Amino acid sequence: MRRRDFLAGAAGALALPRAALAQLDPPDPLVRALAGGAPVRKGKVTLVLPQLADNGNSVPILITVDSPMTPADHVKSIHLYSERNPVPNMANFYLGPRAGKAEINSRVRLAGSQRVTAVAKLSDGTFWYDAAPIVVTLSACLDES
Amino acid sequence: MRRAGLALAAAALAAGVALAQERAIPPGELKSGSAFLGPDLRALQNDAFANPGMLWVERGEKLWSEPAGKKTLACASCHKDTGMRGAAATYPKIYKASGKLVNLEERINLCRTARMGAEPLRYESEELLALTAYLARQSLGLPIATRIDGAARAHFEAGHAAYHLRRGQMNLSCAHCHDAQWGKRLLSETISQGHPNAYPAYRMEWQTMGSLERRLRACLSGIRAEMLPYGSQEYLDLELYLAWRAQGLPIETPGVRR
Amino acid sequence: MAARIQVPRAARRGDVIEVRILIQHPMETGYRHDDVGHLIKRNVINVLSCRYAGVEVFRADLSSGISANPYVQFYTVAEASGDLEFTWVDDEGQRGSERQAIVVKG
Numbered sequence: 001m002r003r004r005d006f007l008a009g010a011a012g013a014l015a016l017p018r019a020a021l022a023q024l025d026p027p028d029p030l031v032r033a034l035a036g037g038a039p040v041r042k043g044k045v046t047l048v049l050p051q052l053a054d055n056g057n058s059v060p061i062l063i064t065v066d067s068p069m070t071p072a073d074h075v076k077s078i079h080l081y082s083e084r085n086p087v088p089n090m091a092n093f094y095l096g097p098r099a100g101k102a103e104i105n106s107r108v109r110l111a112g113s114q115r116v117t118a119v120a121k122l123s124d125g126t127f128w129y130d131a132a133p134i135v136v137t138l139s140a141c142l143d144e145s
Numbered sequence: 146m147r148r149a150g151l152a153l154a155a156a157a158l159a160a161g162v163a164l165a166q167e168r169a170i171p172p173g174e175l176k177s178g179s180a181f182l183g184p185d186l187r188a189l190q191n192d193a194f195a196n197p198g199m200l201w202v203e204r205g206e207k208l209w210s211e212p213a214g215k216k217t218l219a220c221a222s223c224h225k226d227t228g229m230r231g232a233a234a235t236y237p238k239i240y241k242a243s244g245k246l247v248n249l250e251e252r253i254n255l256c257r258t259a260r261m262g263a264e265p266l267r268y269e270s271e272e273l274l275a276l277t278a279y280l281a282r283q284s285l286g287l288p289i290a291t292r293i294d295g296a297a298r299a300h301f302e303a304g305h306a307a308y309h310l311r312r313g314q315m316n317l318s319c320a321h322c323h324d325a326q327w328g329k330r331l332l333s334e335t336i337s338q339g340h341p342n343a344y345p346a347y348r349m350e351w352q353t354m355g356s357l358e359r360r361l362r363a364c365l366s367g368i369r370a371e372m373l374p375y376g377s378q379e380y381l382d383l384e385l386y387l388a389w390r391a392q393g394l395p396i397e398t399p400g401v402r403r
Numbered sequence: 404m405a406a407r408i409q410v411p412r413a414a415r416r417g418d419v420i421e422v423r424i425l426i427q428h429p430m431e432t433g434y435r436h437d438d439v440g441h442l443i444k445r446n447v448i449n450v451l452s453c454r455y456a457g458v459e460v461f462r463a464d465l466s467s468g469i470s471a472n473p474y475v476q477f478y479t480v481a482e483a484s485g486d487l488e489f490t491w492v493d494d495e496g497q498r499g500s501e502r503q504a505i506v507v508k509g
Contacts, residue, residue: 054183055349055403058470082468086434090468098460098480100419105476109432109468137333139403141367143350145359194409197472200427204405352429352471 030088031119034079035127040119045078045130047118056136058107065102065120065128069095075102077121084114110136167305168390169324170338175394178402181328181337186349190401198278198347198399201271201354205279208272214263220256220276233281234289234396237385239296246300246381249277250356268375274354278345281398288395289342291388304386307379313370319383334403339364340391341384343400350403357384360402404428404499408489414481416509422453422461423476424489426499432467446494448473456485481507 048062080090117131254265266273293301323339344357362372405427433445453461488502
């Protein structure tokens with residue numbers, strides 16, 4: 001495949017889920033269920049993913065939430081959603097004031113190019129989110145070893 | 146006698162010169178597979194804690210001290226005073242007792258069967274991967290230093306031939322990609338020089354640790370060629386050739402690869 | 404189940420410390436097929452918990468969306484000397500645990 005064709009394909013892969021993006025933008029049904037009808041606002045949460053995954057089997061993910069993490073004001077939980085994985089709710093992380101810092105690092109599987117969303121539930125009952133796109137390509141050679 | 150000695154020396158020199166000319170990638174241009182990774186996987190390999198291959202290295206360290214077999218000996222029982230640093234960097238090599246070429250896996254099994262009265266470990270078994278990972282890790286940073294003289298020479302020649310043999314539906318040899326096209330793109334990936342210095346390695350495609358032979362089988366599968374059984378002479382010869390080809394590259398085990 | 408944890412051996416009271424865990428587990432998705440075409444049954448670590456001196460300070464629900472040999476890094480406040488104990492369970496009910504002590508001064 002020529003480089004130009006591949007890049008066009010990759011750009012297309014990013015553009016393709018736009019119709020789905022409109023659905024995923026909260027209120028996505030899963031996020032709506034999580035928030036119980038409460039509004040989910042963009043902000044406070046920062047989701048960091050590479051723009052291009054080395055391999056879809058293991059993508060590093062960093063989620064931070066801007067919060068003082070005091071007993072009066074802290075992150076209760078962080079929820080991670082995929083728009084293309086067979087299991088959309090990838091993980092939930094439960095924190096609390098003893099965390100000191102609302103920051104999670106992990107490695108995830110991503111089934112193809114998509115947008116990933118992280119939703120934080122705060123102690124005051126509000127919900128905040130961030131989303132990030134990622135291009136996930138296939139391995140060059142088939143492997144039946 | 147002296148004239149014969151001089152003739153031999155001249156022949157060896159000529160052979161050495163011929164070998165040097167055979168190197169498709171000169172020593173100064175050797176690049177480990179990690180140079181062809183994206184930034185995330187390279188960072189993961191360099192993270193001594195989070196590198197998944199370290200799970201096997203740790204297990205190997207435990208197994209090293211665990212007795213196995215009828216004689217209730219552990220590797221450490223005999224090897225406790227001899228640091229294994231540098232050992233992995235010399236494989237594959239000729240096993241003196243049999244005159245055969247062995248890789249690290251086979252050498253471990255020779256110890257187990259001949260000296261410990263223990264069962265040999267299967268290729269790709271958790272234990273063998275752990276032990277080879279542990280041993281290779283002991284040589285971290287040391288340059289590959291295999292020898293191709295004496296009885297190893299014939300294996301080197303066979304490995305050279307195997308490396309340059311076209312095979313499979315795609316009718317490609319190793320040289321076509323890894324000598325002629327390294328650094329160029331194959332779909333979304335950059336073709337590496339195909340060096341063995343990070344094996345056994347944690348490969349994302351496998352989502353687990355695997356030996357160099359497993360990687361060779363994956364290559365064969367990729368070009369739609371028949372995968373030979375583990376432990377085949379052709380793989381061993383190829384391992385020796387690959388080690389010679391990568392001579393001087395530092396050991397990086399456990400590598401993290403796509 | 405083999406696992407590695409990285410926790411500082413010592414800290415000052417009130418320090419926010421970094422905690423890392425790497426667990427050896429295939430996190431079998433349930434979507435792969437074996438050599439003869441049969442579906443390999445799903446088996447993932449579905450819950451991971453960290454207790455600090457007996458009190459849960461972190462918990463995670465995991466799924467097949469987490470990579471094989473799962474890695475998680477989070478933070479906790481160094482409150483008192485004690486053990487950080489991790490426990491986890493997979494879909495087959497296999498349990499794993501790992502602990503490390505931390506000395507907290509001040």
